Amino acid sequence: MATIKDVAKLAGVAISTASYALSGDRRVAAKTKEKVLEAAKQLNYRKNGFAMDLKRSRTNTIALILTDLSGPYYSELIRSVQDVALSNGYDLVACSSMGGKESTAVKFLREKRVDGAIVLAHNITDEVLLQTASSNFPIVAMDRVTTGEGLISIVVDGELGGYKATRHLIDHGHQSIAFVSGPANSYDNMLRYQGYLRAMHEAGLEEKAKWRLSGNFVRDGGYKVTKMMMMQGELPSAIFYGNDEMAIGGIKAIEEESYSVPDDISVIGFDDIQLAEYINPPLTTIRQPMHESGSLAGHLLFQMLNDQEVNDSYKLKVELVERKSVKSVEEVSKSLI
Amino acid sequence: MATIKDVAKLAGVAISTASYALSGDRRVAAKTKEKVLEAAKQLNYRKNGFAMDLKRSRTNTIALILTDLSGPYYSELIRSVQDVALSNGYDLVACSSMGGKESTAVKFLREKRVDGAIVLAHNITDEVLLQTASSNFPIVAMDRVTTGEGLISIVVDGELGGYKATRHLIDHGHQSIAFVSGPANSYDNMLRYQGYLRAMHEAGLEEKAKWRLSGNFVRDGGYKVTKMMMMQGELPSAIFYGNDEMAIGGIKAIEEESYSVPDDISVIGFDDIQLAEYINPPLTTIRQPMHESGSLAGHLLFQMLNDQEVNDSYKLKVELVERKSVKSVEEVSKSLI
DNA sequence: CTGAAAGCGCTAACAC
DNA sequence: GTGTTAGCGCTTTCAG
Numbered sequence: 175m176a177t178i179k180d181v182a183k184l185a186g187v188a189i190s191t192a193s194y195a196l197s198g199d200r201r202v203a204a205k206t207k208e209k210v211l212e213a214a215k216q217l218n219y220r221k222n223g224f225a226m227d228l229k230r231s232r233t234n235t236i237a238l239i240l241t242d243l244s245g246p247y248y249s250e251l252i253r254s255v256q257d258v259a260l261s262n263g264y265d266l267v268a269c270s271s272m273g274g275k276e277s278t279a280v281k282f283l284r285e286k287r288v289d290g291a292i293v294l295a296h297n298i299t300d301e302v303l304l305q306t307a308s309s310n311f312p313i314v315a316m317d318r319v320t321t322g323e324g325l326i327s328i329v330v331d332g333e334l335g336g337y338k339a340t341r342h343l344i345d346h347g348h349q350s351i352a353f354v355s356g357p358a359n360s361y362d363n364m365l366r367y368q369g370y371l372r373a374m375h376e377a378g379l380e381e382k383a384k385w386r387l388s389g390n391f392v393r394d395g396g397y398k399v400t401k402m403m404m405m406q407g408e409l410p411s412a413i414f415y416g417n418d419e420m421a422i423g424g425i426k427a428i429e430e431e432s433y434s435v436p437d438d439i440s441v442i443g444f445d446d447i448q449l450a451e452y453i454n455p456p457l458t459t460i461r462q463p464m465h466e467s468g469s470l471a472g473h474l475l476f477q478m479l480n481d482q483e484v485n486d487s488y489k490l491k492v493e494l495v496e497r498k499s500v501k502s503v504e505e506v507s508k509s510l511i
Numbered sequence: 512m513a514t515i516k517d518v519a520k521l522a523g524v525a526i527s528t529a530s531y532a533l534s535g536d537r538r539v540a541a542k543t544k545e546k547v548l549e550a551a552k553q554l555n556y557r558k559n560g561f562a563m564d565l566k567r568s569r570t571n572t573i574a575l576i577l578t579d580l581s582g583p584y585y586s587e588l589i590r591s592v593q594d595v596a597l598s599n600g601y602d603l604v605a606c607s608s609m610g611g612k613e614s615t616a617v618k619f620l621r622e623k624r625v626d627g628a629i630v631l632a633h634n635i636t637d638e639v640l641l642q643t644a645s646s647n648f649p650i651v652a653m654d655r656v657t658t659g660e661g662l663i664s665i666v667v668d669g670e671l672g673g674y675k676a677t678r679h680l681i682d683h684g685h686q687s688i689a690f691v692s693g694p695a696n697s698y699d700n701m702l703r704y705q706g707y708l709r710a711m712h713e714a715g716l717e718e719k720a721k722w723r724l725s726g727n728f729v730r731d732g733g734y735k736v737t738k739m740m741m742m743q744g745e746l747p748s749a750i751f752y753g754n755d756e757m758a759i760g761g762i763k764a765i766e767e768e769s770y771s772v773p774d775d776i777s778v779i780g781f782d783d784i785q786l787a788e789y790i791n792p793p794l795t796t797i798r799q800p801m802h803e804s805g806s807l808a809g810h811l812l813f814q815m816l817n818d819q820e821v822n823d824s825y826k827l828k829v830e831l832v833e834r835k836s837v838k839s840v841e842e843v844s845k846s847l848i
Numbered sequence: 849c850t851g852a853a854a855g856c857g858c859t860a861a862c863a864c
Numbered sequence: 865g866t867g868t869t870a871g872c873g874c875t876t877t878c879a880g
Contacts, residue, residue, distance in 0.1 A: 175623075175647070177873055188851040193875060201849060218642065223622030224561040224570075225873035228856050233561075235615070243605055244590035253581035256607060265615035268580055268605040270593060278572070278602035285560030286512075305555070310512070452789045514857055525867040530859060538865060562857035565872050 176217035185213035196221065232289060235265040236475060239279040239293040243270040247447050248294070250464035255292060258472025264289070271295035275302075286311055290479055292471045296360070312478035314471045318361060321486040324478065328471055328488045332362050335460040335492040336369020339414050339442045342458070342494055344377045347503035348412040348440060352385035354399055354424065356416040360391070366416050366444060385410050389420040396420025400427035411439065411503060418443035418450050418459055425453065425499070436501035446495055456497035463490050513554035522550035533558065569626060572602040573812060576616040576630040580607040584784050585631070588805035592629060595809025601626070608632035612639075623648055627816055629808045633697070649815035651808045655698060658823040661815065665808055665825045669699050672797040672829040673706020676751050676779045679795070679831055681714045684840035685749040685777060689722035691736055691761065693753040697728070703753050703781060722747050726757040733757025737764035748776065748840060755780035755787050755796055762790065762836070773838035783832055793834035800827050 182192035187206060195202045195210035202210075213219075227233045238255050240248055252268065259266040267288065271279035274297055282288055283298075283306040293303065294316040307313040307325035315327045343351050353370050356363035374381055387403065389395030396415055403409065404427065415421035421443035425435050435441050435455055443450060446461035467490055477484050519529035524543060532539045532547035539547075550556075564570045575592050577585055589605065596603040604625065608616035611634055619625055620635075620643040630640065631653040644650040644662035652664045680688050690707050693700035711718055724740065726732030733752055740746065741764065752758035758780035762772050772778050772792055780787060783798035804827055814821050 178875095179873075189874085190852080190876075191850055194850090197875085203849060206849080220621055220623055220643070222565070222873050223618070223624040224565040225856090226622070226875075228559070228561040228565055228858090229873080229875045231856065237604075242590075243593060243603075244586040244588075249581035251581075253579075256580060256609065260610060265618060266580075266607065267615065267619075270603065272593065273597060278604065281560075281602060282604075284557055285563070286557055287560040306557070449786065449789055452786055454789075454791055515859095516857075526858085527860080527868075528866055531866085534859085540865060543865080559857050562872090563859075565874090566857080566859045568872065 176214075176219045178219070178221070180217055181210060181213045181219050184217060185209045233265075233287065234263070235267060235288045237279075237282050237288040237291040238266060238268045239271055239282070239291055239295050239298065240268060241271050241295040241297055243268060247445065248464070249448070251294070251468035254465045254468030255472045258469055258476065262472075262476050264476075271298050274298075283313075290314075290475050292316065292475055309478075309481075312475055314475045314478075316467060316471060319487060326474060326478070326484060326486045326488075328467055328474070328490065330462055330467060330490045331492050332365030333369040333372070335444060335462075336366035336414075337373045338369070338492065338494050339366075339444060339460050340370045340373035341377075342496075343412045343414060343440060343442060343500065344373060344379070346412075346440065346500055348410075349379060350382070350385070350410040350412070351379070352387070352403065352410040352413045353381070354387050354389045354396060354413060354415045354420055356389070356391035356420075358388065363391070363416050370414060382410075389415070389423070391417050391419060393419045393423040396423030397427045398423075400424040401431075404428070404431050404433075409433075409439065412500070413439060413441050415441065415443050418445045418447045418457060421457055421459070421499075422449065422453055425455075425457075436499050440500040442500055450495075451497065455499045458497045458500045459495055461493050461495045463492065466490060512559075513551075513556045515556070515558070517554055518547060518550045518556050521554060522547045570602075570624065571600070572604060572625045574616075574619050574625040574628040575603060575605045576608055576619070576628055576632050576635065577605060578608050578632040578634055580605055584782065585801070586785070587801035588631070591802045591805030592809045595806055595813065599809075599813050601813075608635050620650075627651075627812050629653065629812060646815075646818075649812055651812050651815075653804060653808060656824060663811060663815070663821060663823045663825075665804055665811070665827065667799055667804065667827045668829050669702030670706040670709070672781060672799075673703035673751075674710045675706070675829065675831050676703075676781060676797050677707045677710035678714075679833075679837065680749045680751060680777060680779060681710060681716070683749075683777065683837055685747075686716060687719070687722070687747040687749070688716070689724070689740065689747040689750045690718070691724050691726045691733060691750060691752045691757055693726070693728035693757075695725065700728070700753050707751060719747075726752070726760070728754050728756060730756045730760040733760030734764045735760075737761040738768075741765070741768050741770075746770075746776065749837070750776060750778050752778065752780050755782045755784045755794060758794055758796070758836075759786065759790055762792075762794075773836050777837040779837055788834065792836045795834045795837045796832055798830050798832045800829065803827060 178192050182189045192210050195207040256266050269278045271277045290312040292314045300320040304322045309324045312324045319327050321327055387399040389399040415424055421441055428435055443457050443459035446459045450457040450459050474484050515529050519526045529547050532544040593603050606615045608614045627649040629651045637657040641659045646661045649661045656664050658664055724736040726736045758778055765772055780794050780796035783796045787794040787796050811821050
């Protein structure tokens with residue numbers, strides 16, 4: 175591999191001159207520059223990125239760390255972060271935290287291969303974040319509330335979301351409402367559940383233990399849990415699934431047993447993933463402000479990178495998007511007559 | 512930022528000893544090692560990744576380059592590449608080629624910030640690929656046929672796909688079949704179109720110019736073009752959309768005009784994106800073997816990285832997945848009686 | 849305008 | 865086992 179040294183030699187100039195010429199410094203004579211460029215081309219010279227980063231001790235790159243690069247949910251988020259990065263003249267790389275402590279993500283953080291990071295990955299411990307972040311290595315954590323030096327957090331108001339979802343069901347006359355939760359250790363899930371409880375209590379409704387089930391935030395979990403619920407006989411009139419994936423699985427289960435959504439059972443989800451609007455019936459759900467949060471995360475990161483003051487935690491509002499998977503009980507009974 | 516030098520000094524050992532201790536070389540005494548580790552912890556020492564890469568002149572990382580990180584189509588591909596990378600002990604970063612020559616992607620390639628790359632991004636020119644690839648910087652290009660030193664390619668048999676799709680329609684008795692194409696400069700599109708033509712000619716059918724329209728591979732394009740077609744009056748009995756996105760837009764247009772898919776018009780797509788199975792009616796389409804191609808790309812890259820021989824181009828088969836958007840003309844006419 | 853030289857932080861011979 | 869040292873390839877003073 176040709177180095178700048180080779181280029182300089184071939185062009186018959188000093189290394190520094192070659193460097194200047196290559197990086198377009200204006201003080202090299204046009205003729206010299208041309209010579210260098212020619213030599214570079216001839217040698218198929220490629221500058222070595224690390225050497226440069228090492229010297230500059232800056233990478234001009236930020237990382238977006240996700241649990242699973244292949245998850246389809248993040249598209250909007252990724253896009254907005256990307257836009258912000260681009261408009262700040264920074265590069266963005268995405269990497270996965272699969273593999274926990276050994277993952278690419280953790281390596282990137284620990285070894286400072288980037289100038290800062292946005293992390294949306296629950297399998298990275300708070301400890302790692304706290305240890306890695308510092309004023310010259312800012313991190314924006316999403317969906318968790320850890321803060322510290324150089325570490326700020328953005329969360330979405332899941333409690334409010336849970337409340338809104340449940341309230342929507344109650345407002346439509348539902349009294350028996352099941353909650354299908356995600357993993358027990360999930361902070362998001364807990365918030366959504368708390369919102370659910372608040373709405374239920376406020377309306378003087380009771381949560382039935384047998385209608386609180388866990389589907390682990392995955393489609394198949396929602397499916398299985400719903401099947402189980404149906405086998406037990408007594409059914410709720412509405413189900414609040416902790417996320418859309420589970421709701422999609424749930425709807426499938428419901429329809430397989432020849433019940434109809436929303437005629438027999440109303441369903442509401444959470445997230446508003448892309449699929450939500452395409453399934454049948456289109457899913458009423460709580461929309462996560464992906465675009466806003468990505469964009470906010472990006473901006474905050476750059477503010478920190480530029481040593482500007484930022485708050486250390488942000489909470490984003492959430493909204494209900496009404497589609498066709500919830501029907502009011504009055505309407506349902508009317509149509510039965 | 513503490514460097515290894517600081518650690519060594521605090522621990523009272525030489526730099527090399529510190530380095531050995533930190534990287535777990537077995538020849539340092541347990542006690543020394545402990546001292547070093549303790550010092551490192553105290554200083555909150557983080558090793559500098561570039562310095563290491565520079566020294567080692569290897570990064571243990573490969574890049575997956577996509578046009579748009581936020582595209583949802585690639586999930587399966589990303590996952591399979593990720594699996595292969597992980598199981599080879601390599602890290603994977605994904606980056607976007609948005610921004611063309613100035614993009615992160617091109618920078619990563621030119622500056623060799625990784626050991627090799629898989630690129631699925633049409634806005635990166637063949638030239639860049641050819642220039643950057645070399646025996647010690649292998650690149651696997653997907654969806655294009657450029658090859659060169661250290662550069663191999665994987666394509667999916669689009670011609671066959673186009674043929675199969677069209678043939679499926681013909682086998683269902685359709686004679687007037689429209690083709691909605693993607694961008695004119697798209698290689699994929701061309702292949703699919705050729706397959707379409709081959710099937711048409713083989714069946715002695717004629718392509719009508721007015722039924723060959725371009726929807727630019729986007730949903731809205733499919734929608735508009737279909738609307739236009741419908742306004743012109745005479746309708747085909749089936750439409751082959753160059754990709755699923757356009758088909759989804761097209762179906763919307765068709766239904767807005769109170770026609771039904773597949774009762775009035777049969778529709779077939781290409782790609783088998785996740786949505787395809789969820790829309791109404793579920794879309795019959797040609798499945799791209801995303802998982803297989805990702806996995807193949809990964810394996811080939813590692814073979815090249817390990818200086819093993821590989822072919823320089825691979826072509827993957829494609830299969831039809833039959834769902835509900837195509838109906839045979841006999842069935843249709845029967846139901847009209 | 850050009851050249852010599854000092855490192856950036858780390859690894860890996862090599863010598864003790 | 866541990867210390868010394870020579871770079872990896874580049875940028876960037878500082879002299880000339």
